[in-house]
Amino acid sequence: MATLQDFKTSEKSWWCPGCGDFGVxxxxxxxxVAVGAEPSTTAIVAGIGCSGKLGNYINSYNIHVTHGxxxxxxxxxxxxxxxxxxxxxxxxxxxxxxxxGHFMHALxxxxxxxxxxxxxxxxxxxxxxxSPTSESGFQTKTTPNGSIDRPVHPLMLAVSGGxxxxxxxxxxxxxxxxxxxxxxxxxxxFALINVISPCVTYNKVNTYDWYKKTLxxxxxxxxxxxxxxxxxxxxxxxxxxLVTGLIYQEExxxxxxxxxxxxxxxxxxxxxxxxxxxxxxxxxxxx
Amino acid sequence: MVAWKxxxxxxxxxxxxxxxxxxVLSRMGYFVYGYKLFSSRIKGGHTTYKVRIASRPVEAxxxxxxxxxxxxxETINQHAFELNGGLLLADSAFHPVMPDRVSATLVTLPxxxxxxxxxxxxxxNMVSVGASVALLNLSPDPFLxxxxxxxxxKGASIVTANQEAVMDGYNRVRDEYAGISQLTLxxxxxxxxxxxxxxxxxxxxxxxGGCRLMCGxxxxxxxxxxxxxxxxxxxxxxxxxxxxxELASMSACIGxxxxxxxxxxxxxxxxxxxxxxxxxxAGMAEIPVxxxxxxxxxPSTGMPTKQEQSDLMAMINGGHGDGPRVVLAxxxxxxxxxxxxxAFNVADQLQTPVVIATDLSLALWSQSIDRDKLDGPRVAIExxxxxxxxxxxxxxxxxxxxxxxxxxxxxxxxxxxxxNGQYLATGVxxxxxxxxxxxxxxxxxxxxKRLAKLALIHSLRQSIKWEGxxxxxxxxxxxxxxxxxIREAQSVLLGEGHSVAISWLRxxxxxxIEEFTKRVAGAGHVLVVEQNxxxxxxxxxxxQGVWDAHRFDSLLKYDGVQxxxxxxxxxxxxxxxxxxEVQ
Ligand SMILES: Cc1ncc(C[n+]2csc(CCOP(=O)(O)OP(=O)(O)O)c2C)c(N)n1
Ligand code: SF4
Numbered sequence: 001m002a003t004l005q006d007f008k009t010s011e012k013s014w015w016c017p018g019c020g021d022f023g024v025x026x027x028x029x030x031x032x033v034a035v036g037a038e039p040s041t042t043a044i045v046a047g048i049g050c051s052g053k054l055g056n057y058i059n060s061y062n063i064h065v066t067h068g069x070x071x072x073x074x075x076x077x078x079x080x081x082x083x084x085x086x087x088x089x090x091x092x093x094x095x096x097x098x099x100x101g102h103f104m105h106a107l108x109x110x111x112x113x114x115x116x117x118x119x120x121x122x123x124x125x126x127x128x129x130x131s132p133t134s135e136s137g138f139q140t141k142t143t144p145n146g147s148i149d150r151p152v153h154p155l156m157l158a159v160s161g162g163x164x165x166x167x168x169x170x171x172x173x174x175x176x177x178x179x180x181x182x183x184x185x186x187x188x189x190f191a192l193i194n195v196i197s198p199c200v201t202y203n204k205v206n207t208y209d210w211y212k213k214t215l216x217x218x219x220x221x222x223x224x225x226x227x228x229x230x231x232x233x234x235x236x237x238x239x240x241x242l243v244t245g246l247i248y249q250e251e252x253x254x255x256x257x258x259x260x261x262x263x264x265x266x267x268x269x270x271x272x273x274x275x276x277x278x279x280x281x282x283x284x285x286x287x
Numbered sequence: 288m289v290a291w292k293x294x295x296x297x298x299x300x301x302x303x304x305x306x307x308x309x310x311v312l313s314r315m316g317y318f319v320y321g322y323k324l325f326s327s328r329i330k331g332g333h334t335t336y337k338v339r340i341a342s343r344p345v346e347a348x349x350x351x352x353x354x355x356x357x358x359x360x361e362t363i364n365q366h367a368f369e370l371n372g373g374l375l376l377a378d379s380a381f382h383p384v385m386p387d388r389v390s391a392t393l394v395t396l397p398x399x400x401x402x403x404x405x406x407x408x409x410x411x412n413m414v415s416v417g418a419s420v421a422l423l424n425l426s427p428d429p430f431l432x433x434x435x436x437x438x439x440x441k442g443a444s445i446v447t448a449n450q451e452a453v454m455d456g457y458n459r460v461r462d463e464y465a466g467i468s469q470l471t472l473x474x475x476x477x478x479x480x481x482x483x484x485x486x487x488x489x490x491x492x493x494x495x496g497g498c499r500l501m502c503g504x505x506x507x508x509x510x511x512x513x514x515x516x517x518x519x520x521x522x523x524x525x526x527x528x529x530x531x532x533e534l535a536s537m538s539a540c541i542g543x544x545x546x547x548x549x550x551x552x553x554x555x556x557x558x559x560x561x562x563x564x565x566x567x568x569a570g571m572a573e574i575p576v577x578x579x580x581x582x583x584x585x586p587s588t589g590m591p592t593k594q595e596q597s598d599l600m601a602m603i604n605g606g607h608g609d610g611p612r613v614v615l616a617x618x619x620x621x622x623x624x625x626x627x628x629x630a631f632n633v634a635d636q637l638q639t640p641v642v643i644a645t646d647l648s649l650a651l652w653s654q655s656i657d658r659d660k661l662d663g664p665r666v667a668i669e670x671x672x673x674x675x676x677x678x679x680x681x682x683x684x685x686x687x688x689x690x691x692x693x694x695x696x697x698x699x700x701x702x703x704x705x706x707n708g709q710y711l712a713t714g715v716x717x718x719x720x721x722x723x724x725x726x727x728x729x730x731x732x733x734x735x736k737r738l739a740k741l742a743l744i745h746s747l748r749q750s751i752k753w754e755g756x757x758x759x760x761x762x763x764x765x766x767x768x769x770x771x772x773i774r775e776a777q778s779v780l781l782g783e784g785h786s787v788a789i790s791w792l793r794x795x796x797x798x799x800i801e802e803f804t805k806r807v808a809g810a811g812h813v814l815v816v817e818q819n820x821x822x823x824x825x826x827x828x829x830x831q832g833v834w835d836a837h838r839f840d841s842l843l844k845y846d847g848v849q850x851x852x853x854x855x856x857x858x859x860x861x862x863x864x865x866x867x868e869v870q
Contacts, residue, residue, distance in 0.1 A: 011722060040706040045542065055711055056723065061703035063545050063572070064713035065538060066564050072502070072535035076542025076550060077703070079500055079526065084546065084703055102538075105531040261521025268547040268702060270524055272497030272668055279663045282494065282519050286481055 002038050004029055011056045020197030020208075021050060023171030024118050025057055027195075028087070030174070031181035032060075037085050045074045047090025047099065050124035051197070054089050068098030071106040074113040075255075081266040082256050085185060086112070092119040096132040096152050103154075106190055108162040112254035114184040114191045117154070118171075120199035121206045128202030138205065155247055156236045158192050159229060164252035165191035166232070168244050170215055171198070172208060176244060189252030196244070211242075218245025288341040289470055291354045291419060292369070294362030297325065297334040300412040304356070305336030307416050311433045312340050313482045313655050315425075316475025320345035320771075321482070322652040322849075327507070327591050333361055340423075342473040346619060346654055346771030350851045353470055354422050355391070356415050357383060358398070367391055374422055374468055376415075376460075394422070394464050401455050410452040417456025422468045427457045479658045485623040485649040485768075486511035488656065489579065490519065492627015493551055495663030498577070499525030500550040502539035504532055504558060507591045508647045509581040512553040533558035537565030537578070544569065544576040545712055547673075547702035549631045553579035555647075556598050557588065563606035566640050570611040570737065572712040573690065573698070575634035575671075579643045581650040582767075584847045593847030594647045596767055597819035599827060602642045603796040611737040613637060613744050614796040616644045618752075618770035620656040622793070623649065628666045633747060635671035637740055638697060644795060646818070648768035648849045672699035676706040686710070688719040692732060696740030741797045750799035751806050755781070755788030758809030760866040761859055763789045765816045766824060769850055773816055776855035785863045786811075792824075798831040812862045813839045816855055820845040 007029040015021050032042060042060035046052040048067035055062035065073045070088040078086045095103055095117045123129040129142045137146035158166045165187040169177035177195060184191030198208050216239055218224050225231050232248040256262060291308065295301050309319040317340050324335040339345045352369040357377040363386065367375060370391035377383035378398040385393055396418055402411040420427050434449045490512045501520060503513040517527040530536040536552040543550035554562065559580045569576045582598045584590035602614045613633055617623040626643050634641040679687060689710035691698045701708025711721040716733060718724045755777060763773040770791045780787040790806065807813055817824045822841045828834040842858040844850055
């Protein structure tokens with residue numbers, strides 16, 4: 001059984017002291033241990049941003065892709081080797097700006113991938129511009145008079161976009177976050193865990209204190225039903241998505257279990273030499 | 288050699304008429320080359336289908352026709368000038384009018400009306416086939432057999448109706464226009480052949496070469512590859528995923544390549560532009576992936592259904608940074624099949640993205656091919672250097688050095704799942720261990736490693752092909768579908784007594800400098816024939832230092848119509864004239 005130590009690397013962290021991403025990393029490592037994962041059979045796809053550095057600090061098979069493209073890459077890995085545990089991680093810009101198209105389609109495709117968005121409502125790596133989750137009025141160097149755009153609501157988008165698992169955590173609330181990631185990994189399908197991960201350097205509005213005051217913990221509400229889409233949407237709307245916990249989950253059969261002709265043996269472990277019989281069938285279709 | 292053409296409105300059965308004719312003629316032992324004029328709309332709009340038929344391989348278009356089947360007056364107006372004394376078979380339903388200055392023999396038959404007497408206007412294709420068979424002076428029997436096999440599942444009455452439609456068309460020509468056609472096709476050549484497109488052949492190659500995942504986004508003229516693989520991949524346990532765009536297609540293939548599966552995407556210019564960033568990542572992180580670019584007329588949407596070879600620069604140099612990649616160029620069905628499987632071996636062996644440069648004419652037009660040239664089960668699958676968990680244990684390294692510096696630049700890799708083989712694959716510059724680094728010495732070594740390994744391609748396959756005399760007065764040099772046209776031009780020029788060879792590049796990048804220089808050393812002149820406006824192949828040769836301004840010239844075409852051999856013959860004559868004087 002792998003331990004927390006097994007999922008660590010010797011790489012020194014590049015993040016600013018106090019960055020929320022430390023908490024996300026720690027919770028991911030805890031969740032991996034909790035589900036009994038092994039570094040050699042875990043594949044993590046990271047995007048570009050401060051958040052995307054995550055792959056440097058976690059011992060597993062890591063691929064650091066282009067900005068916004070984690071989800072199609074994660075799909076490719078999972079279809080290639082369905083025995084792997086596949087996670088994707090990136091920032092809110094990576095997920096909901098440049099990667100928004102892929103996000104919506106990953107929801108409806110439902111490949112068994114766990115997606116962790118490290119949401120700080122700002123662009124960290126490019127030094128503090130507005131992100132799609134920034135609130136209207138958010139002032140940055142590119143929005144000196146405050147952002148005019150309205151923020152995207154990723155959780156409502158996910159629930160209405162066909163997601164089978166939607167949760168939100170807070171990097172400071174470790175036990176809940178680790179448990180949500182674990183549940184996401186155990187969910188047989190695409191799981192979104194949006195994680196509030198404050199940027200201490202460029203976001204002076206949405207700070208740890210601010211979140212601690214505003215976030216509502218769904219775990220404290222025993223009446224909340226996370227299995228009804230309309231309930232989930234109503235709660236997200238009422239709270240402006242300022243909630244943590246499991247928001248929505250439905251029964252799910254992952255994409256790879258529905259592909260016609262797809263086998264239980266991972267593609268990568270199959271014999272790729274075509275046999276004569278199959279070849280003749282293929283050739284016959286060209287007559 | 289006979290050229291047969293049919294024209295009418297898109298959706299009027301033009302395609303099925305041409306398909307039946309090519310399929311049966313091919314089974315009879317003739318070689319066919321079928322190509323179409325079509326536009327980006329689904330129903331309506333003028334369309335034609337031309338089939339060249341011969342007792343030797345054909346792989347080029349021609350501007351002349353021996354038989355023109357016209358289903359409307361527009362076909363006559365637009366194409367009758369090709370006839371030059373040939374036969375014009377027109378449906379009397381539209382009261383055909385022969386334009387001035389057209390030299391052709393008019394054969395009118397009530398094609399539509401005959402079809403209706405057999406049950407439906409749809410059968411006009413069978414009537415047209417029957418009439419065409421009579422004009423070709425062939426026996427209708429193989430066509431009747433074909434109809435029987437094709438429609439037997441639909442019941443005897445359908446078979447009979449279609450056979451009678453064929454025979455009616457056939458007999459009406461024989462009875463009413465006896466002796467009107469002097470056309471002969473020559474002796475058929477026995478052989479077991481199929482009529483395929485380049486897209487078919489490439490998709491077959493991919494399956495044979497172990498491709499198990501295709502992630503794509505539809506685009507003309509690449510979509511057929513995706514559609515063919517959608518049928519075939521499930522038979523071998525693989526799958527096609529229709530992605531949301533080409534960014535996703537490329538990224539998904541990179542993910543699969545990283546995980547060790549052979550994955551491909553196929554696109555055309557607009558999609559290829561979107562894949563550039565991903566190609567850079569695959570090059571930087573040394574991930575095998577195969578991308579097919581079936582070029583069409585650009586830039587932008589350009590002419591989606593028209594031929595061009597204008598993505599060479601994008602395929603070789605596109606994207607930012609000095610991105611390492613290999614670009615292969617098939618020029619025939621056999622080579623499309625070969626590159627279809629070999630690209631995956633090359634990608635695995637060199638750990639780099641491999642682009643297959645095809646073009647619309649090669650991708651879409653149908654040709655005869657000997658079945659034994661498509662021996663999928665005997666294709667060799669070469670994985671390149673992989674490291675197993677046992678070997679890792681023996682190395683005793685604390686961390687696996689995925690990007691170890693080696694003599695040839697190729698570092699053995701682990702596949703996810705291999706115990707203790709974990710590493711970070713990243714588009715950020717990295718050390719041998721995969722850890723990111725901006726150290727200048729490391730940066731230079733890594734750049735050199737990734738670029739140096741590409742040269743190995745020339746030891747894996749022959750990069751230049753040559754046919755004809757070794758030291759000719761003129762070499763015609765081309766790539767892709769243009770090779771078929773230079774081959775036919777060569778045979779005309781040889782017939783005229785000239786000393787002409789043809790040559791084509793099988794690998795565009797890295798450019799086979801040495802092999803190329805040696806090859807053309809003894810040639811008098813080199814005429815580079817390509818389908819783009821800016822002479823991209825010539826520019827490539829200039830950049831590689833192999834262009835000799837005294838001996839090299841370009842012949843370009845960029846109007847969207849593929850080269851006719853006659854245009855190349857005309858283009859070659861001025862260069863050959865100087866040798867004729869010397870002799
Ligand atoms: C195609 C492309 N465009 C722009 C960039 C520059 N860039 C790097 S990270 C980033 C945004 C980062 O914000 P986010 O995704 O929220 O991650 P964070 O840094 O906040 O973790 C941008 C715009 C890039 N790397 N690639
Ligand atoms: S800039 Fe912000 S997001 Fe980036 S490391 Fe620093 S605190 Fe974290």
